[in-house]
Amino acid sequence: MKPVDLPRLDLRGFTSPVQFLPRLTDDLGVEIWVKRDDLGSVGLAGNKVRKLETELAQARALGATHIVTEGSRHSNATRAAAAAAAAIGMKCTLVLCHDEPKEPVGNLLLDGLFGADLRLVGDISWVELAEVTSGVVRDIEEAGERVYRLPIGSATGRGAASFAYAYAEAERQMEAQGAVFNTIVHASSAGSTHAGLTLGRAIRGNSTRIIGVIVAPEVYEDVPGNYLRLANEAADLIAPSLRITSSDLELTEDYLGEGYGKPAAGVTEAIDLMARLEGIVVDPVYTAKAVAAIIDMARNGTIEGPVLFWHTGGYHAMFDPTYATSVWSDIPRLRDIKL
Ligand SMILES: Cc1ncc(COP(=O)(O)O)c(C=O)c1O
Structure with a gap:
């Protein structure tokens, strides 16, 4: 179906690319792509x-x-x-x-x-x-x-609607490169990214698995309830015949670790691998937890490729001394360097 076209400002200046990650793919044995919503003009994007x-x-x-x-x-x-x-x-x-x-x-x-x-x-x-x-x-x-x-x-229904459009945008970009994603993985907190992508999938009538890796469960008392509210508010605006239900959402807290902005297993390796193999920065608060999920599921054989890692930005946190110091000291190849 064709969604209603809401008025939008152009704040990013270009369509964020979808790129194949060949070296991470070789390392994990599962085809991995990235949607670069970390790039853009205004405010260093995200x-x-x-x-x-x-x-x-x-x-x-x-x-x-x-x-x-x-x-x-x-x-x-x-x-x-x-x-x-x-x-x-x-x-x-x-x-x-x-x-x-x-x-x-x-x-x-x-x-x-x-x-x-x-x-x-x-x-x-x-x-x-x-x-x-x-x-x-x-x-x-x-x-x-x-x-x-x-x-x-x-986190609003209107904001979530932009992610419903974004789902179709990424699908077109993959198609133009002769590929189709089976799974999308992204970091999730207040929920409009997950709500919007889920609605985007429903609009396109697809069966993509969309995994929201929860990084801040404390934002709402009822996380799935709020995600559903956002998805259906977005549906009211752009696809009123559709309803999103709880079975449409897939959220995991398995990669949250000690909590929002706190350490979690796999985060250091995710930052290290993305930087060393692909030259892409993921941050310890949000996106490294999503990449840690991809690495873990790829190794366990519980994720089907091609996987699209939706890079939601947030690398600004890397330049906060609290995070920079712990990233440096946690990565073995860095911590022995004398500064
Ligand atoms: C870098 C980054 N990734 C992911 C998210 C989660 O997005 P959402 O609030 O749509 O769940 C946020 C939200 O703060 C973010 O800043």
Whole structure:
């Protein structure tokens, strides 16, 4: 079926490539491809920029003057929102929690550079953060601005819809190279990537296995319930005859390890192999956990190729000293180098 074409801004400047990974394929014995959503222009890209293309088109249509969103100091979503707001000439306020790092590194540095007004609210819970952000929105509105608020992770049905389109985009790109993916694997947290890809598969009437590797189970109390809500909100917008049900979702916490941003088995090897064999960077918080899943399942014979690893970006975390130091000391070929 043909989905409804929602208005979208072009924030990435080009269609992110789909590439075959020959050396990783040789190493694992399963055909591996990558969708390079880590590349792009605005904000150094990542999956959040894709979602903002539909979201900010809507913000503009509603006459918004100011984007407000929330997240942790490390958030890729807030950084992408700040960059996109700069690119389209809107004001942006970010409400950021968690106390570390104190240094302006990684995404926090970029948030500031992109001109966002930063409200650093300390180490509070996600629920408290949402309340504080509502107060910030009220204040800005009272000052006469028209606010468009993005929820944590930019997780909306409209954002998920851009991933439904992206499924078909990747399918076309594989076809143009004489290939078809049987499995898609991606890092998953607030859910609109998984929700959108799942809807995209339903729109195309395919049976691709789509595995969401959960990296932050604490974002929602009811993770699958929220993913379903996002998928069906997206369906309401672009494919109203379709319904996504829980049997359409495939989520695994097997590669989460100690939790969000914390170590997990296989992460170091995933970073090492992707860098050494393919020259591609994956980060310890999100994408290395998805690659660890691919490596493990390929070795166990529980994944069918060709596999498309959906690279959702996030390598900015690698330049945060906390992560950089642990990556360096965990990889044997690096830790013996005298700096
Ligand atoms: C690099 C990266 N990968 C994956 C995700 C997960 O995307 P979603 O929120 O759509 O589940 C995020 C979200 O923060 C991210 O920043």
